[in-house]
Amino acid sequence: MTESARRPRVRPARRPGRPAGGDAAVREALLGTARRLFLAHGFGSVTIRRIASEAGSSPATIHYHFGDKLGLYRAMLEAAFGPVAATLERLDDPERARDVDVASFMRLYARMLADNPWVPALIVQEVLAEGGRFRAQFIEQFAGRLVPLFVELVRREQRRGDLRADLDPRLAALSAISLTVFPFLALPVTSRVLGVSASGPALEQMVEHTTRLFREGAEARAGRERGSEA
Amino acid sequence: MTESARRPRVRPARRPGRPAGGDAAVREALLGTARRLFLAHGFGSVTIRRIASEAGSSPATIHYHFGDKLGLYRAMLEAAFGPVAATLERLDDPERARDVDVASFMRLYARMLADNPWVPALIVQEVLAEGGRFRAQFIEQFAGRLVPLFVELVRREQRRGDLRADLDPRLAALSAISLTVFPFLALPVTSRVLGVSASGPALEQMVEHTTRLFREGAEARAGRERGSEA
DNA sequence: ACGCATATTAATCGTTTGTTTAATTATGTG
DNA sequence: CACATAATTAAACAAACGATTAATATGCGT
Known part of the structure; x- marks a missing residue:
């Protein structure tokens, strides 16, 4: 039985679970990336997938921290x-x-x-x-x-x-x-x-x-x- | 055989076909509505369905006159x-x-x-x-x-x-x-x-x-x- | 009148979207 | 060292999107 029969075909870059480096850097990265992208392309033209991806995170993490797209947007404005x-x-x-x-x-x-x-x-x-x-x-x-x-x-x-x-x-x-x-x-x-x-x-x-x-x-x-x- | 067996269930407000009032007013209406909506909400946040709807037209008409969403957008800028x-x-x-x-x-x-x-x-x-x-x-x-x-x-x-x-x-x-x-x-x-x-x-x-x-x-x-x- | 070109719509296609859920892993506490 | 809590992800969802197609109705030159 090969290894690929038990494990997922491709080892994902990151698997679920709380990360080791325990700090609020993820939030900051999301806010910074959101500022850059919303500014460069406008609210409607930026997808939360892209923000998450470029911040090295996932859409669900945005939902966890900010509720929804508008919540992230508002938090970004507040900070900026x-x-x-x-x-x-x-x-x-x-x-x-x-x-x-x-x-x-x-x-x-x-x-x-x-x-x-x-x-x-x-x-x-x-x-x-x-x-x-x-x-x-x-x-x-x-x-x-x-x-x-x-x-x-x-x-x-x-x-x-x-x-x-x-x-x-x-x-x-x-x-x-x-x-x-x-x-x-x-x-x-x-x-x-x-x-x-x-x-x-x-x-x-x-x-x-x-x-x-x-x-x-x-x-x-x-x-x-x-x-x-x- | 009832009438509804042959005709569509609901008589739509407008059916396909070239309209009677034959002029380029449709184009103008689309450009004007596009200007108003793109200006009010930004390119990415406006759907061609909405532009068509508020201009009293349909998405396919936009495609007919301007090719795609970006084509309408460019034509709007040119005119404005x-x-x-x-x-x-x-x-x-x-x-x-x-x-x-x-x-x-x-x-x-x-x-x-x-x-x-x-x-x-x-x-x-x-x-x-x-x-x-x-x-x-x-x-x-x-x-x-x-x-x-x-x-x-x-x-x-x-x-x-x-x-x-x-x-x-x-x-x-x-x-x-x-x-x-x-x-x-x-x-x-x-x-x-x-x-x-x-x-x-x-x-x-x-x-x-x-x-x-x-x-x-x-x-x-x-x-x-x-x-x-x- | 006829027939081709023009202009329009309804219907639908395949994607992509924002969002949610369930699973997964680490941290912190007693 | 167990166990609740926090933080993250993969996967999946329904809805909405831009775009296309086929059908359809009018205008117009002949």
Whole structure:
């Protein structure tokens, strides 16, 4: 009687049972692979088989840890937006928020985006895109607190006389955010057609350019006020 | 012999055969429905059954007109980006391009986005998003020609002495595009957290604010030059 | 009128999908 | 060292998917 009569024909790469290396690395691997694949192809175009396979696991393990595909997706979002939440926490502290201005805010925000390169991509795909599954939560948790904070900063600097009083604070805040965020969102295009980068010295150069353009475009100067925008 | 023995049990809403109203309206309906659904839910999450159903047609008709799901998708993109192509044509004409400046370019671009509200959404989902199926084509057809044109406009105004000579023309062009495009991309969020709109008088107000911020942030003024950004 | 080309659908095919179940192996505890 | 618990897999399921085919009805040139 040959060996193959008793054993399965092909020795599988991994057999059932609790693994020896007892830690939560499997969860992390699944979340990381899910982030990469959902980002690269979209929720509907990624199968849990593929996620499990590329994470060195199986579909049933996803079910065990996250319940279903949407559960894995939600857990991935929760983990991936962590750095954004951390940045917001730092600004909500009234102690620190006192001596922050629009320019330093723009710098802080740009560096967070540069340090976590999947965040711009997630914002594009899950917030800005129609049907993005994270839009409502993003507005509630982040945009709904961060954007008014930006507007308030502009108002404060207007009262101080640093920024033009005839600016609509909401439009000015929107412009500051545009100048800060869009270059990261457009990186896949601009890196090809402009050769720009958003890391290393090029990042600092870009942040410097951007904050200066906003500052000089919005600052109060003698004999410059026109009819109010608001 | 009863009638039901010869006929199908239920008279279907529509039976096979070439329809009476003989025109290409079916194609248009399919393209429009596809645009709406692909935009709302993403390529992978939309079934051709649903597109056909909501367009009042059948899956086989999609196969007849477009070959397969990807063929319908590509035809939809081709049709939807028509206005962008038209705008680019207007600017590539050397006759008209002579007396256009950065500000008027920003205005033109903003109005095109406002007039075709699905264009920003498509740019988000099919160009900026990772794995966007239109990215390469968009770069080749639009961004690759439009962005250098923007850079050239900045350079021209620098030579004229209208814009600061120490600006990096590529970063300045990027800022102009950021200020123009981002507000449309972010509309789903900003309309909720800022209450901004991008139509009617609010659009003109936004364009006016944006062009002025760029102009005054980038214009040449006495005693203002610093070390070159380039 | 006739007949070929055009446009449409119902029905169905083979896959692939997300999910579930049952079996299997390791860990931790008393 | 037994035994409950935790973590994993192979296998299988029903449902849904994209695609195809054959039938069918209209339009149109002759």
